[in-house]
Amino acid sequence: MNPFATAALGLSATALLAGGALYAGMWPTSQIYGHTWIAGDDPSEVALTYDDGPSPDNTPALLELLAQHNVHATFFLIGEHVRRYPQLARRIAEEGHSIGNHTMTHPNLFRSSSATTHRELADCQRLIADTTGVTPRLFRPPFGARNPATLRVARAMHLEPVMWNVTAKDWQPLSVEAIIANIDRDVGRNQRKGRGSNILLHDASHLDTPQKLASRANTLAATAELLMRPGLRFIAL
Ligand SMILES: [Zn+2]
Numbered sequence: 001m002n003p004f005a006t007a008a009l010g011l012s013a014t015a016l017l018a019g020g021a022l023y024a025g026m027w028p029t030s031q032i033y034g035h036t037w038i039a040g041d042d043p044s045e046v047a048l049t050y051d052d053g054p055s056p057d058n059t060p061a062l063l064e065l066l067a068q069h070n071v072h073a074t075f076f077l078i079g080e081h082v083r084r085y086p087q088l089a090r091r092i093a094e095e096g097h098s099i100g101n102h103t104m105t106h107p108n109l110f111r112s113s114s115a116t117t118h119r120e121l122a123d124c125q126r127l128i129a130d131t132t133g134v135t136p137r138l139f140r141p142p143f144g145a146r147n148p149a150t151l152r153v154a155r156a157m158h159l160e161p162v163m164w165n166v167t168a169k170d171w172q173p174l175s176v177e178a179i180i181a182n183i184d185r186d187v188g189r190n191q192r193k194g195r196g197s198n199i200l201l202h203d204a205s206h207l208d209t210p211q212k213l214a215s216r217a218n219t220l221a222a223t224a225e226l227l228m229r230p231g232l233r234f235i236a237l
Contacts, residue, residue, distance in 0.1 A: 025110045028144045028163040028200070034151040035163040037138075037181035037237070038198050046187065046232045048073040048223065049164060051102055051140060054081055054088035055204035058216040062203050063095055065220060069227045071098050072236035076140040076162075078206060079104035079124035086131045093132035098236040100138035101125055101159055106206035110145035117153045125157065138162045138237055142206065162198035162237060170219045171202055179222040198237075223230055 022209065029038060039047065048066075053059050053075055058157050066073055077099060082089045093099055093189060103109070104123040107116065121139060129135045139159035146161065154161050166186035168179050187197045205214035226232070 036163045039196035043191040047198045050203040051076045053204040054085045055215040070236040073237040074098040076100040076102035079127045101136040106142040111151045164198045166199040175178045176221040
């Protein structure tokens, strides 16, 4: 083989490896970097999960909506937002929803050292426990980004890593119809495979500041529509 062909092969192998690492570290349903919890095998089961909260602009209305339907959801809270809005975090716990750890400051853990990951999880864990009285047992990595060390650190802290298998993409400026279409596509695929669904939604943004909070009105409207659907059983994780 001539050296150019060898070099070209080497290059594509490197590109493949890099692509594989990115897939393993970012793709929500990939299990290459270790097991993460996603969903059970009851196709009618749907877990509504809301990341990045709490937010005074969206969380109270969402809690009212869920209460009207007697449905419990899972909230992956950011420590910094719990510190800002402790009464909202307490209300989520008091109303019987599951609370998970979404780190203190929402870094990309794929690129973080084990020490940083540990500190991010430990600080958030302590704050949620002190604020709500609930010690989370679930952890969702920000952006879904993790590497094998991320999962080891979480497990050593008795935190189960949780990903998702339905991507609503509600962090983009999408219409209610577009959010619903994303959900229907992924839930339909899960049901055809005989799987339950775990829907990634947001009642806040990791970019929220006290001065500027993201509106999640369309997420709430999409949630309201889903809750009216017959044949679905909503579960908290
Ligand atoms: Zn997030």
